[in-house]
Amino acid sequence: MPTCLFGGGMKRYLSVLRLFWSTAIAAELEYRLNFLIATLSSLGSLTGSLFGLFLFYRTGYQFQGWGWEEALVVLGIFTLLQGFSATLLVPNLNKIVTQVQEGTLDFVLLKPISSQFWLSSRVISPWGVPDLTFGLVLIVYAGNRLGVGLGAYLLSLIPLLFGLISLYSLWFMLGATSIWFVKIYNVTEVLRGLLEAGRFPIAAYPVAYRVFFTFIIPVAFLTTVPAEAMLNRVEWGWILGSGLLSVILLQSSKFFWRFALRFYTSASS
Amino acid sequence: MAIVDVQSLSKVYPVAIKEPGLKGTLQHFFRRTYRSVEAVRQVSFQIEPGEIVGFLGPNGAGKTTTLKMLTGLIYPSRGKVRVADYIPFERKGDFLRQITLVMGQKQQLLWDLPALDSFRINASIYGVPDKEFRRRVGELAEMLSITNQLTQPVRKLSLGERMKAEMLAALIHRPKVLFLDEPTLGLDVNAQAAVREFLQAYNQRYRATVLLTSHYMADITALCERVLLIHRGSLIYDGNLTGLLEKFAPYREVTVELDCAIQAQDLMDYGEVGNLAGCTASLIVRREALTQTVARILAELDVKDLTVTDPPIEEVIGRVFQAGVV
Numbered sequence: 001m002p003t004c005l006f007g008g009g010m011k012r013y014l015s016v017l018r019l020f021w022s023t024a025i026a027a028e029l030e031y032r033l034n035f036l037i038a039t040l041s042s043l044g045s046l047t048g049s050l051f052g053l054f055l056f057y058r059t060g061y062q063f064q065g066w067g068w069e070e071a072l073v074v075l076g077i078f079t080l081l082q083g084f085s086a087t088l089l090v091p092n093l094n095k096i097v098t099q100v101q102e103g104t105l106d107f108v109l110l111k112p113i114s115s116q117f118w119l120s121s122r123v124i125s126p127w128g129v130p131d132l133t134f135g136l137v138l139i140v141y142a143g144n145r146l147g148v149g150l151g152a153y154l155l156s157l158i159p160l161l162f163g164l165i166s167l168y169s170l171w172f173m174l175g176a177t178s179i180w181f182v183k184i185y186n187v188t189e190v191l192r193g194l195l196e197a198g199r200f201p202i203a204a205y206p207v208a209y210r211v212f213f214t215f216i217i218p219v220a221f222l223t224t225v226p227a228e229a230m231l232n233r234v235e236w237g238w239i240l241g242s243g244l245l246s247v248i249l250l251q252s253s254k255f256f257w258r259f260a261l262r263f264y265t266s267a268s269s
Numbered sequence: 270m271a272i273v274d275v276q277s278l279s280k281v282y283p284v285a286i287k288e289p290g291l292k293g294t295l296q297h298f299f300r301r302t303y304r305s306v307e308a309v310r311q312v313s314f315q316i317e318p319g320e321i322v323g324f325l326g327p328n329g330a331g332k333t334t335t336l337k338m339l340t341g342l343i344y345p346s347r348g349k350v351r352v353a354d355y356i357p358f359e360r361k362g363d364f365l366r367q368i369t370l371v372m373g374q375k376q377q378l379l380w381d382l383p384a385l386d387s388f389r390i391n392a393s394i395y396g397v398p399d400k401e402f403r404r405r406v407g408e409l410a411e412m413l414s415i416t417n418q419l420t421q422p423v424r425k426l427s428l429g430e431r432m433k434a435e436m437l438a439a440l441i442h443r444p445k446v447l448f449l450d451e452p453t454l455g456l457d458v459n460a461q462a463a464v465r466e467f468l469q470a471y472n473q474r475y476r477a478t479v480l481l482t483s484h485y486m487a488d489i490t491a492l493c494e495r496v497l498l499i500h501r502g503s504l505i506y507d508g509n510l511t512g513l514l515e516k517f518a519p520y521r522e523v524t525v526e527l528d529c530a531i532q533a534q535d536l537m538d539y540g541e542v543g544n545l546a547g548c549t550a551s552l553i554v555r556r557e558a559l560t561q562t563v564a565r566i567l568a569e570l571d572v573k574d575l576t577v578t579d580p581p582i583e584e585v586i587g588r589v590f591q592a593g594v595v
Contacts, residue, residue, distance in 0.1 A: 012396055019390045027381040106342055107377040110370055112362035113394050265282065265343060 016113065017121055024091075024123035034127060038086075042130035045082075046138075049075055049199055064203040069142040071201055074227045076138035077160065078199045081222060083131030084164060085171075085192070091125040093175040100178045105264070116257050120172060139230075148230055156230035159239050162246040163222040167195070169249035170217075172257070179260040191217070198223040218245055271315035272446060272478050273339065278348035279502075280309040280334050308334040310502040311348070318445070321472055321479040323493035323510075331502040332482045336448050339480070340370050353446060366395060369444040373454030376435055378423045384434040385419045388441055395442035402441070409437045413467050429460030436467065447471075449481035453488055465491045486579055514556075518580060521559050524551045525566060526574040539566055548573075553580070 028034070053075060057068045066074070096119055099105040108118050143153065174191055194217045202210055202220040213219040221242045228234040284306045287297040309331040316322055324332050337343045338350055341357030341364070350357055355364035378387045385406070392402040410416040413433040418426055426434065432452065440447075449468075453461040465488060472479055483489055489496060489510065496513050498506035506513055522543065529548045536542050536550055539562050543551040554562045559577065566572060 009396075012393070015393045016390070019386075019393050023379060023382055023386050023390065026386070027379060030381055103372075103375055104377065106337075106370065106372070106375065109342055109360065110340060110365055110368070111391075111394050112365040262344060 013113075013117065020122055021124045025126060027123075028126055038127035039130040042079075042083075042134060046079055046131075046134050049078075053200070063201050066201045066203055069145045070227070070231060072142035073139055073146075073230055074201045074223050075199060076135050076142060077156075077223045077226050078135075079131050079138060080135030080160075081163070081167065081195075081198065083128040083133075083135055085128070085167070086131055087125055087128030088121070089168060089171050091123045092120050093171050095119075095122075096175040097178040100264075109261070109264075115261075116172070116254065119175075120168070143230065146231070148232075152230050152232050155232075156226045159221070159229050159234070159242045160226040162239075162242040163218075163226060165246035166218050166242075166249045167222060169246070169253040172253045176253075176257050176260045179264050195219060195222065201227070221245060272318045272353055273314075273316035273480065274349075274351040275315070275335075275339070276313050276349040278309060278312045278335070278338060278350055279307065279346050280331075280338060280343070281346045282306045282308055307502050309338070309499075312499070312502075312504045313348075314497055314504065314507055316478055316480060318478050319472070319476040320495060321468070321481070321493050323489040323496040324480055324482040324499065325489065325496055325513075326482075326499035330499045332499055333450055335499070336370070336450055336480070336482065340368060340448055341365075342370075366442055367444055368446045368448065369439040369442070370448045371436060371439045371450065371452050373432070373451035376431065378431070378434055378438055380424050381422055383420045384423055384426070384438065387423070387434075387438050388419075391438055391441045397442060405441060405443065406437070409440060412470055413437060414463070429456050429463070432456060432460065432464060433467075436464070440471070443475065445475075445477055447477055447479045447481075449479065451482055451484065453483060453485055461485065461488065462491075468492060514579075519556050520553050520580070521556060522551055522578050522580045523554050523559075523563065523566070524549065524576045524578070525570070525572055528571045528573075531570070 053068075053071055056063070057071070062068070063071060096105075099108065099119070105115075108115050111118065171191060194213075197205070197209075197213050197217075198219045202213060202224040205213065210220070214221070221238075225234060225238050225242050229239065282305070283303040285297065285301050286304050287293055312331075312335060324335070326332050334343070338345045339352055339357060341352075341360045344358050353364060353367045355361055355367075357364065378384055388406055389402070392399075397405070406419070407416075410419060413436065415430060415433045415437070418430050419434070423431060423434065436452070447468075452468075453464050456464065468479060468481075469492060471477060479492075481488070481492065494509055496506070496508070496510055497504060498513065498517075506516065520540075523540070526549050531548075531550070533542050533545050533550075536545075536552060540552040540554040540558075543553055545551075552562075563575065563577065566575065
């Protein structure tokens with residue numbers, strides 16, 4: 001995460017991050033069986049999606065302008081995003097609620113470090129690794145069959161990064177609402193459910209949904225736009241829009257957090 | 270110049286009111302009514318560098334709320350606070366580096382890992398260089414006599430050891446002002462004493478300022494020359510401990526175990542009778558008459574056992590307010 005967002009001391013933030021993540025992995029690896037379970041669950045969900053997609057394409061039907069391999073690229077990017085959220089978003093942002101409930105947010109707020117940085121990066125979970133791996137495998141497999149070049153892969157990284165930032169910002173803002181609604185356990189699950197829509201190219205949905213998924217919950221920006229960049233058919237306007245959206249959402253998340261903290265009363269003790 | 274300066278500080282919380290029962294629940298859901306609770310009212314005091322000050326009061330008196338305003342966790346409704354010449358709620362880095370907050374019922378250490386890992390994270394957040402970090406941990410661990418436990422996972426530590434490790438984690442950046450909220454909560458007598466001794470040594474070694482709340486009178490008597498007494502949000506006493514006890518608790522509790530055949534009226538002569546359960550009775554005796562009264566009891570009654578204690582601080586304050594002394 002760029003430090004301009006959190007004030008100076010890049011070096012200090014990096015060394016803190018290194019300690020955050022090494023301690024988090026040390027703590028997680030106390031539970032080895034979890035890794036096997038994460039791998040199996042990731043494989044299972046990927047097989048399900050592949051099968052769903054296959055049912056559509058088996059009869060020769062295809063989503064408007066999206067061949068089988070092209071749709072696979074979207075699914076690959078979706079799996080990659082799931083891996084990202086399992087690695088960073090879920091373990092960190094879903095914990096904001098607990099910290100508010102138990103009042104341990106106090107300790108975070110009293111440290112001379114950006115509390116948003118702390119809450120967003122405190123832990124990293126190795127359980128997203130299977131999703132990240134399978135996502136990459138799927139993208140490379142479909143990309144090879146379509147003859148995607150290195151340049152196109154690199155180009156797609158730009159909208160993908162924007163997509164990740166947007167996803168993070170939305171998730172963080174939802175997590176931050178726990179300052180008011182202390183028992184908001186599953187609010188982020190709602191977001192996760194809507195994001196499931198990113199599994200398929202946005203063209204697969206009726207127009208009304210497309211508008212909703214693009215502009216209300218920017219699902220299209222998360223998977224379809226990077227896939228189109230990879231397939232060399234994206235319009236620059238979409239990439240620009242994706243960048244603008246991510247900047248706006250990230251700034252909003254910062255303002256929103258500062259606003260929310262004024263209402264923090266800190267769990268009684 | 271005072272390091273903690275509080276002037277006419279107040280905090281008002283809106284609290285939702287809910288009638289019991291289904292009807293009340295529905296009403297509460299659709300049309301919520303709020304009532305303002307004034308948790309802290311017009312509190313003013315100053316603390317000089319190096320002082321150890323005890324913050325006393327019954328549950329819900331506003332102690333923790335005040336501490337939270339002093340550390341910048343919550344926003345004051347009215348009044349002014351300055352700590353180390355900063356406005357706490359702005360939570361500037363230079364302010365946060367000078368203070369610390371230890372809470373007896375909350376913990377910041379990582380549960381699954383040795384305490385040393387948590388210390389290291391804190392050190393890197395506060396920008397303590399590695400060599401200095403090791404020196405400080407060595408020194409503090411020795412003062413707390415916890416050196417050997419730092420490499421065990423925190424979940425394997427006893428409550429007392431964990432509290433000591435929490436202290437160490439909170440002091441790694443060598444703060445000038447320590448805010449301690451019930452630091453000895455739930456500890457056994459030995460652990461309490463160890464924490465107390467440590468705080469005293471730390472205060473002397475670094476001239477650190479300490480403001481602590483505790484329910485255990487022993488903590489306060491051992492550490493604090495000066496106490497602040499707060500009740501229902503208002504500061505009702507600010508001064509030394511002897512003055513407080515003379516003003517609010519000019520009596521002791523004498524518990525006697527006797528032969529069973531005793532009636533309350535037989536004891537009334539010695540002092541106010543508190544509990545009378547079986548053969549054990551407790552008496553409230555004025556401080557100046559204590560020696561004489563105990564001597565009389567021992568001479569005149571068939572006493573098996575006798576103890577003299579300070580009444581619990583909660584009780585002292587309760588009595589003060591019942592009697593309407595203030």
